[in-house]
Structure formats: structure tokens, C-alpha cells
Amino acid sequence: MKVNSKHLSGKLHLTGKSTFVENIALQAKDCLYAYPVVSSKAKAKIIKLDSEASKSNPNFKHLITYEDIPGENNIAHGNGDNQPLLAVKDVNYVGQPIAIVVATTLEDAIAISRKIKVEYEEEIPILTVNDAVQAKSEYGPRRLFQRIDSCSKDDIRELQGNLTIGAQEHFYFETQRCFVANEENGYFTVYSSTQAVSEVQEVCARLLGVSSNYITVDVRRLGGAFGGKEAQATLWAGIATIASYICQKPVYLALERKDDISWTGKRHEFVNSYKIKYNSEGKLLSYELDLKANGGAYIDLSFAILERALLHSDSGYYIPEMNITGTAYRTNLPPNTAFRGFGAPQSILTTELALERVAYSLKMDLLDIRKKNVYQLGQTTQYGMEVQEALGLEMLEDLEEISNYQELKAEIADFNNNHKYRKRGIGIVTGKFGISFTATFLNQGSALIWIYSDGSISLSHGGIEMGQQLYTKVATVVCESLGITMDNVRSESTNTKRVGNSSPTAASSGSDLNGNAARQASENLKARLAEISLKLFKEKYDINVDLDDVLFDNNLIFSKRYIEKALTFKELAHYAYMNRVDLGEHSFYKTPLIDFDKTTNKGRPFYYFVYGASLMVSEVDILTGSYKIDSIYVVHDNGIPLNAEIDKGQIYGATVQGLGYCTMEEVKYNEKGESMANTPSTYKIPAMSDVCSNFLVKQVNKERSQASVLGSKAVGEPPFLYGLAGWFSIMNAISYVTKSPESINLKMPATPEAVLLAIEEIKKRGLYV
């Protein structure tokens, strides 16, 4: 039975009735409010904390410092770093929490926290990658990925360049927040807006110096996350938990937008340089790439992000010789963190740029050069993984077709001939995104299903619902397996009591890990139900049914031979209960085949790849540098989607987020390390007006030899790459006003200012035509 459900939370969202953390907090009696006092310096010693200001406010309750933390003052998780919840002697970024103010209203907590004075002895901060390189402020040694295949050395040309790629703010709509309820015996329930319940649980227990079973973490849903709540929700959950412990009251904390943008980590800024060798036919021969990531003040997920960047430095292309190096640096910015794509966009963009320049220097077609270099079956990647399914060419051919590429090209050339100050351009990006956590142990998922004796179902798993409709997809898997309709299933909040040791909902793995676990649980339950059904068929209809013949469909159980003599799911469940059949099931899934050696940087880090390609057309105003995207074409390798329309929504959303990343989204810090673009009036994300009507997505829904639950493929992150075509389309438009397109110096992101300055540079260098 194919279930095609709408968003399970859709009606609640549309009527404003869905429960977020804030709704839980608002129901609490006697709730107190916490807000952090944070560092205003990027690097300093703390001399004194003056709490005088708090005393004059009648609503003030507590001021909490590191000394009040009963357990270990460390929130780092699984990365060997030591990141204090509350600063002790030093502060290492603007926004680092130093103390916690607790008051009876949120407004008072905020007001007091802003008035509390901290005296510092300032030191010189490291803010940029260049500063960090000079200071040798590295997080661990440089990593090298190398693969040397033999290739013809005739006719070699060479190009080199570098690219600084700006950071990106998550701008989840619901800011970081957490509500903590204190319970008997020193237990706490933490309602955190987090993608990683088990991590929050472990860290809160550590802070309190208790074992993990003292802490329950419960998450109904998040108002957006995009990676920004994978590691970074933990800090705020920790603060609320400590406050609740000290005050012995429920405590709520929610960041103001400006503080959230200023104080939390971003997608990593990368400073990349490359050297590429190729022949006159546009075959890539050798590629050297060096990646330098600005990790911020604590390591957070920087190792893993750098690793994924290194693993994606091939983009979708086979290059016989690869020498890829990467280093993450410690700086005095908020710790940079996970963001949809997780390092891959930064290296893919650079590689696509190198390729693009090769095409420009050879005057080659932008699509042809890609077709020529995509992976073919059986070739290996720079980390020694054999490509067992090579779909790059198929994606590009589909793209050519849906975009009417040849006509489009002619139209654009024609338009550009007829317009002096307006130029159009085409940008193409090939996507190949590896699916699995590169930390192999995280590739595990669990689900817990109860069939109650009335046939209704309670479904729990370790995944977080954050808008991607994971709950809908996992419930779909259960329904398809048990042959029931969605209205029978309640998707429970994600709760560490029901499902423990869960991996963060990240790396696009949510439906693969949790869906597979839930499917296993459903199949086990189904087997038990099928078995007991034989008895009921006999009792009720006096028929003998073969176990192999039992079918579950549309809330009914029947056999092929006696279609009319069906049992309802409800009656079978009740019968099973009366016959003492276990109607609860916990199941576990671990991704097979994967294995990656981090010392040799070889192995199979990914279970499979998701492929895709995109093409965008933009029109640039040469006089102002402003532009609009005129059309967007996307081809996406979807497998057999669990829910095609939900996946399409992910493709649209990720593409636009990627487009924002490479066009208008500009993170800025001043020389003091203070965040400058920290409100939506200065940090711009795409609005509806930035999304053109001509946005065509072709989902290639085919059975693939390598896919996951019920033939589906992960969809969360890969489509982010499609947005990057926007940047290349702008560069391509600019190429029409220069004699030397391969030397266009366009910043990333390509804000109107960056575009105008790139054009001005062309003029200054006398290359304008």
C-alpha cells in the first residue's frame, strides 16, 4: 500500500496550534527566566564581574557563575575539546556566556543581563584564517587526501587560484531555546530545541555531576535548525538546566534574534587555494586543493566538517591525480558549526570554479566540460571508494533536456548582443553528495513501536522533527509495512526515555536510520500479528490460512484466497492482546558496508551517493551590480521517494538556501570580533521576490542499486548544492563584459556590491569590452 500523506504537523502549523518549546514553557507554573551575561570581548581575561546592577531590580532572582556548577564545567561533546558552559578566567569570543541571570520575567532577565558589568583585560584576538595561519592556531594537524592514478602527460595546461568563501547564518526561525522542569529526586526534564537529544542529555548530566538517567530530554519539534541546533543547542540547554538546578524551579531561556545571530556559530568560512592541470580537450588531469577552515573559538564539529569538505573536493568529477589538504583553525569567533551540507559546499564550489575557469580558458561549453569529467562506473574517489553507481552523466543529460540548454544558450547570447548594460548568464553545478555520518559509529538508529490493544499505534524513534517532515516519513514507513492508514499512528515526541543513545538528526540520515529501524520494528510486529491471525481466521471464519498468504492492507488483514474474509487491524490487535502476544517492539538499524580509516583517509565512508545537477539563469545589471535569477532547473536523483512532494519541498528549500548563501547572505565581523550583520535588516536571506516563477524540478524517481529505506534516498542536504549555480550564473553574465573571463575575481557571496566591484576591477585592468 502506498501511503502519500501530507505533513503530519501541517494542520497544527497552519492554525498556529503546534507545540514548540515556548508553548510548553508557557504552561508551566512559577516559571523563572534565564538569560546569559556574555563576553563583549573576543579575547580577554576576566578581571571582575560586577553584580551590583542586578540588585536594584525587584524581579531579580539569581546570578549564577561557573562556581555554581556542581559537575564538570565542560559542554564539548565527542571532540576532545574543553568548552566551558560558563567562562572561568578567559573569554574567547564575543557572546561567550560568563554568567546566568535568573529573573521572574524574560524581559527583566534580559535587561539585568545587559546591565551587569564585566571588567576585562583585553588581548589581541585571532579573527581571520590569515591571522590564525600566522599564529599557527591549528586544531590538529593538516589532513591529506591523496590518490595518484596514471594519466597521459601530453599537452598539459595549468591554472591556479584561490577563493575565500564567506560564512552563513542559519537563520532558523525559532531561536535557540530551552525549557527545563525540575522533578523529584534531582531529576530534570529538558525540553530543548535541539537536533541531538542524547548529546544534550549527556552534557546536562555531566554539568550536574549526575548520571545520564537523571536527565530526560524531550523534543516535540523545532522551528527550523539546518544544523545550527546539532551541537549548538547544548549550551543553552545546559544554561537552563543549571539555572533550574540552582533555583529548584522550572526555567525557560530563549535568545533574542540579535543575540542568537551574534553569539552562535555559523557555516565555516573557508579560505581555499587550488592548482588544476588539464589538457586541451578539457580533461582534468591533476588537482591540488588546500582548504583552510575558520573553526571559531571551540572545536565543535570542525573536524567532521573539514573531513566532509575533503571528501567532497572531487565534486562529481574524476581527476586522476588528487592532492587535497585541509586544516581547521582556532580563532576568536563563535564556534563555527554544522550547516546543511556540512563543509561539502565550500569545497565543491571551489572545484566547480576551477573547472569553470578551465572551460573559460579553453572557450569550452560549460555543460560539455562537466559531461567530460564526471565519474564513470568503477572509478575510485580520492579516498579509495569505488563508484558503484555513477549517475553524473544521466543527471547532466536530463538537465540539458529540461532546460532546453542549446536554445537557452542561443537566446542568452542574443540577449547579450542586444544589451549594453544588462547581461545574462548560465550557471551549472553538478551534485554528488555522500550519505552517512563520516563518524561511522553514529550510523545507528532505533525505533520503538507500541500497538495498543485497540489497534492504535504509538511510534517513537530517535529522529527530530524540524520541518523536514521526518515524522511523516517514518510514520509512512510504518503504515506501509503494517498496511494501515496514517490516522492510526501517533508520532510521539523524541524522548530519551523511550529511545536512548540516538544520533543527532543530521547528515541527511534521519529517514534512513530511523525509517529503517521503524521498518524493522513494524515487520517484527507484523510477523507476530500474522501468526496469531491464523488462529483468529479459524475462529471467526473457520478458514485455514497459510502464514505466507496473510496480507496487511488498508487497515485489514486477509489472505489472497479469502479476500472477503478479512479481519480489521483493530480486532486483530485486540485479539493478539487477549492471547498474550507482545505488541511492543524496539528495533535497531546500523548502516551496512561503511568503514573509513581516518589515519589513512581511505575506505568507504558513505553507503551511497545522491546525485543531481542544477542550472540557473541570471540577469545582471552591469551598472549597479544587482541581479535577478530568471530561471532555475534542477534534476535530482530521488530513488523511490517515501513522499515525493515532501522531498520536492526539501529540494526547493535547500536550493533557495544555497542561492542565498552564494548571493546575499553575508556574515560580517568587525576588527573587534563583533558580529555586524546580526539582524534581519542587515543579514538578508532570500525573500519570495528572489524566487523566480520558472523553477523547474525534475525528480528522477528510479529504483537504484544503492539506496535506503524502501528504495528511498536521503534528501536533506544534497539539494543545497543546487543553489550554488546562482553564483556561477552571475559570473557567467559578467564574462560577457570581459576579454578574460577566466580571471574574473568575484567574491563569494556575490552580493551586488561584490558584483559591481568585480566589474570595476575588469575596467581598471583594461579588460572591459
Next chain:
Amino acid sequence: MQTSIIKFVLNGELKSLEISPGTTLLEIIRDSYHLNGTKSVCNEGDCGACTVTLVEYQEDKPLFKAINSCLYPAEKIMNKHVITVEGLTCKDSELHPIQEILYNNYSTQCGFCTPGIVMSIFAYLAENSEYNEEELREALNGNLCRCTGYVHIIQGALEIINYFSEHQDKILPKKLLEGNKKLADLNKTFNLNFAEKSQGGRGVEGYYLIKSLAKYQEIIKKLKGSGTIKVVAGATDLYVVGNLRRSYFKNYLDITYIPELTTVKADDKYITIGASVTLETIRTNRLISDKLPILAEVVSQMASKQIRNIASIGGNVGNASPVGDCATSLIGLNARLILFGEDGEREVSIDQFYKGYKETVLKHHEFIKEIIIPLQDKCFYSFEKSAKRKTLDISSVCSFCYIEYDKGKMNISRFAFGGVAPYPKLALSIALELRGKSLEELDIEYLGEKVSQEFTPLSDIRGSSEYRHILIRNHVIKHLEKFKEEAMNEG
């Protein structure tokens, strides 16, 4: 003693509530009525998650508009009907057709922007009797969404306007219709002459809704010496400062209810716009689109529908922002300002209005009453705005060009720039250069360069000095290229 209790209708029901001055409507909705469907996301008018619909009666007709409740002074809901997302349905399981269609189109993902989007669509439907895609998008440009990439939202919204073109009667559920009736009755028993004083937590002592110029004078006399007074119109500037910096004034004097300030008048020579006329009125007003369509064009590039519905043109001039789009355009248009205060009226040319960064010739008790714009027959207007994003963004540089011409020769011209100096400013050199010249004599590049030399713009978050220099030059080129084309077309 005057009280601070106001009466209004909320989702169909009559309410009365004591309001502490300086409170926003969003706070009232969420804290006093626990209607948490309306979300707080940015608190500065830039995301639309807090959008609600307001209804007020004008000449016996209910007028609907979407606003950002986070920037709306709570006092102003007096005599209005506030509709939040909770107001669209009566029973728990029920969906409004808007919601039903969005649901079927997968238009929501994380759900945090969703109620705001529903309310913008609702207001658009209720406000108009005919629908089209362009205006629908216009109504939604102020609603950001980080999850969906908008496509499923637009798809749903288009289906919605199709549906309601046939089913206008289904827009307003019964309880809201009844609410509008209650509102109509309420109007008769209440007047706007309301001022209140009670100690609020933010140090705001009073928010005065002022009904006439005489009343204004009376109040400032009374308040003399009792601390700061601040004229407020749409509050889209002032309440951003309040929300983000927690910086408030002691007394707010709301001038949006004074009749003289809310009208648009025109004769052959002048168009006169009351200072409190909203930007959205300017965008849609008949007189303006007949006589001075360029102004509607300027305004249509500003902010969002929700902001334009409350922001005033007087506020845009009065806040003395270096980059006000209207202010810059009005300089180009050679507008005159009628100021009003303690001692009555006086008139200044807008050229003389600004003195420095955020500094004007206004005395502390004065405000702009009207803006008078001269109309010319044979002239060319053009406006350019350069910003990071096409909609809902502040200019990096904006400019307005005005050229009078006759028989192929240019006469008087004015080029005004925003974002290049401490306040919006006229370029001086170019007017002389153009005077008496014909099109063929123009060296456009040279002129652009020359104007650019005249300014020394600063670098800030909206652009570097270098970028702004180039923009000045190229804006001049764009204006003159447009002019050339227009003049050539006219022969």
C-alpha cells in the same frame, strides 16, 4: 482621571484591556491573551511571522490590512478588530479554506513562519475584491520563510486566489463577521480623544492618540517640562529602537489621527500629502498615480506591505535617515514642508530641512504637517534604488533624478542622493552642466564621474565607500540613459 483601558474586538469578541504604554500589539496578543499562534521571530518588522490583520471602519466600510504586530503600538487597536490566526477557525479540527489549500500544497515545513503567511494571505483576500499574482506576491514579500524556498507557498497561494475569486463569501467566518458588527457598534460609543498616563515598566508614561492640531498644542503645553516628548506616526522606526535597544521615550504623541495629516490633495500646480499618509496609501492612491506616478513607484520599492500599511511619509522625512527613499525623492522633487508646533505653522524647503546626521531644523515640539510637491508638465523623473535584496531592504544608495526639458534642451535639473552623506542630499555640480544643453552634448560617463567626486560616502554594513562611489556614478549614467531614451522616444 483618564484610564488606560481600551476597548477593541479580538477574533470576533469584544474586549477591554488595560494597557501599559509602550507595549506592542504582539505582546498583548501573546502575553495577555495567550494566543501563541502569532510568532515572535525578529521583533523589528523584517520577517512577517507576527503578522495579524486589522479591521477598522471608514465611512461604514470595514477596511482590512496586514500589519507587523511586533511594531504596532498596542494603544492603537482601540476601535479596531484584531484578527490573529486563531480567529480564522471556530472549532479545533476545522481549517479555513486558506489553511486547507496550503495544507494540501505542502506549504508549511517547520511552521514558524506559517501563521504570519496565513494572515498576510487572509488580509489580501479580505482587502480586495479582485486578485492577481503580482499583488498577491506584493502582499507576501514581507513574509520570510527559511524552510520552503517559497515555491510551495506561492503554489498554494495561487490556488487560494483562484478559489476565492469564486467564493468571496467564505473569506470571513461567521465569528469575524459578527466581530466586525460589534466593532461598528463600538465606534458610535467611543471617541478618539484619548490620552492616558500610568506607570509602565519601560519608563513610558504616556501614549497620546491625538485627534486635532489644537489638541496637540494643548498637550504639549501640559507636558512642558515633564520630560521628553516624541512624535510618533507609524512607529516602524521608533518601535524598532524600543524593541531592540530597549530605549523608550517618556511620552509618545501619536499624530496619525489628525485629519489634516492623513489626506492627499492636488490641484494643477501642487500635490499636497499629509505627513501621516501611509506609504501604502501613496502606492495605491488615485491622485498620486495620476499626477505623480513616480512617487508610487518609489514607495513600491520600500519595505513590505505590512510596514507600508503603517509607516508614514512624514516619518520617512522626519527620522532624518541618511538613506530614506522618500526623503531623497522629495529632495529631487523640490518639495516644501509645512511644519507645525507650539506657535503654529511655518514652511521650509526640504533642501533646508536637514542639518546633519539625524539632525533637522525641527524644534522639539514641531512636526511635519504636510508635504507640498510642485507639479511640472514637461519633465522627466527617475528613481534608482540599490540594495542587497530586491524587496524589504534598506538602500545602500538611492537616487532621484528630475529634469525639466523643452525643445530638446534641458533646463532645471535636480539629482538627489541617499546613502552617500550624513543626510539625503542634492548633487550640486550636475545641474549647471546640464542647463541649456541638448542630449547630443551630454558626456554621460564624465557627468557620472563628476557627481561621484562630489560626495565622500562612508563605509558601513550596507556598503563600502568604494561601492557607493561607483553607484553614484552609475546611477547618474542610468538616469541619463533613461532620460535619453525617453526624450528620444518623444522626438
